[in-house]
Amino acid sequence: MLNNETIIIGIDAGTSVIKAVAFELSGRQIAFASARNQYTMGDDGSATQPLGRTWSDCISALRGLADKVSDLAARTAVIAVTGQGDGTWLVGSGNIPVGDAWLWLDARAASTVNRLNSRPDNRARFEATGTGLNTCQQGPQLAHMDRYMPELLDRAETALHCKDWLYLNLTGVRATDPSEASFTFGNFRTRRYDSVVIDTLSLNHRKSLLPEIIEGTEITHPLSADAAGATGLLAGTPVCLGYVDMVMTALGAGVRTAGQNAACSTIGSTGVHMRAKAVSDVQLNAEGTGYVITLPIPGIVTQVQTNMGATINIDWILQIAADLMSEAGKPVAASDLISRIDAWFAESRPGSILYHPYVSEAGERGPFVNAHARAGFTGLSIRHGFPDLIRAVVEGLGMATRDCYAAMGNMPLELRITGGAARSSALRQSLSAAVDAPVRISERQEAGAAGVAMMAAVAIGAYANMDDCIAEWVTPLLGEAEAPDAEQARRCDRLFAAYVDVRQAITPAWDMLAAQP
Secondary structure (H helix, E strand, C coil): CCCCCCEEEEEEECCCEEEEEEEECCCCEEEEEEEECCCEECCCCCEEECHHHHHHHHHHHHHHHHHHCCCHHHHEEEEEEEECCCCEEEECHHHCECCCEECCCCCCCHHHHHHHHCCCCHHHHHHHHCCCCCCCCHHHHHHHHHHHCHHHHHHCCEEECHHHHHHHHHHCCCEECHHHHHHHHEECCCCEECHHHHHHCCCHHHHHHCCEECCCCCCCEECCHHHHHHHCCCCCCEEEECCCHHHHHHHHHCCEECCEECEEEEECCCEEEEEEEEHHHCCCCCCCCCEEEECCCCCEEEEEEEECCCHHHHHHHHHHHHHHHHHCCCCCCHHHHHHHHHHHHHHCCCCCCEEECCCCCCCECCCCCECCCCCEEECCCCCCCHHHHHHHHHHHHHHHHHHHHHCCCCCCCCEEEECHHHHCHHHHHHHHHHHCCCEEEECCCCHHHHHHHHHHHHHCCCCCCHHHHHHHHCHHHECCCECCCHHHHHHHHHHHHHHHHHHHHCHHHHHHHHCCC
16 A cells, blocks of 8 residues: 555666665655666777676665665565666576676777768668667667677577666566667657668667567566565565666656656766657757657657766866876865866856867767867967866856757757756856756756656556656756846857857868877
8 A cells, every 4th residue: 555654766777876766655755875886998999887797786776775764675665777878788598698788888889880870771760760870879789799799699689778687687577668769779759669770770680689668657567586585675566667867867857847848958977958849849950960768758758969078078177177286286186176166167257268078088979979079178368267267168068058959949948957067056057048048956866766766656556647746756846947147148149159160160170180190
């Protein structure tokens, strides 16, 4: 029986941390536990993670949660799981892993992405999925394996994603969700696999690897006896397979409220910018970039553009400052300087320095794809000091955010933001001015786990539909809207045209630099 003591457990399996979060049925977060997850980067561009380790870390997080919540097993009405998107997690006979998982960070499929993007039928694939090809995705990764490592796929029976792998361990069921299935191998309009897409990826002969698609708000499977023994939870507890973590975080942070679609940016190491839309409102760009990812709401999807680098640009410039200060005899860590960002920003004068935040060695993927793209300042003069560089970097994140939303249509009327960087007033001001819209942050902690827990709440009948759940779990936690500074918004409007001009004009130089030994 559902009551005030009932708990929903949301699992959010990130690339480096797995979190288990306990929520009351009303949405109040009551406890949190986590376990570090590890991955390995190789000189060949590989980024891999052991499947067995990921499951054992999930167990550790759930066991840690039980240490914090009295009688957790008996009080848990449902468990829900989401996780890092893209990547390829292969399992074979007996659900045994076929090697380590290829993560979204893995770059080995770059040549295959280039080959598939050059095919004349690639536009048809993009029109179906709404998603541009990149090395992150399972489709190009499987196509690359099929050409260069076919023995891997010969040994595999099913290609899963991270959350699907954990769901398999929790329930014994091989399945995936509509979000990752449709943006990789399917059609966002039907939420099913699409033969045109599979054919364009040259994977018709491997389509048996694709698991069943299930809708987590409607279908759950019971926690298996083996998983119950490992986690300490009760066998038979319903388990909900969530959508990919990107949209679960946006759902928890307010990408849709009061039955109305909104925009949400997650500013973390990467930048994720999305707008909830009716399917009929999706505008696919001519460049064929971005994602269209379904929400667990009938007829509603998110259109997404993602930056390879967001706060890593700030980390980079703070590390330079820390190194110089340390060499001057005052040991300083970059993390010690984070609290000074807003003060440095306030010390600077609004000027005309542009910063393009392509500091990631993987280049950029949104709203354009170029592995050779690199960061740079434009407009420096002798009068500029370090605070001005800080302002330029922070404002560069705002310009990149605008660049992404411009690729999806008009600017949003309001922008909800999440991620640790949202605590910075300088960043909030810059985002607001760049898109010329009020920004609003959510007090919701662990938005990804909350988003998938909301799906589970609907699945067990605690709410009639997702919008009813949003009304109680999300809307009350949204802060007051912070309006843009009108003068700064006009300045950003002028600078943005130059920002795009520089980005487009410098492309040949990036290619030349990349060709240097």
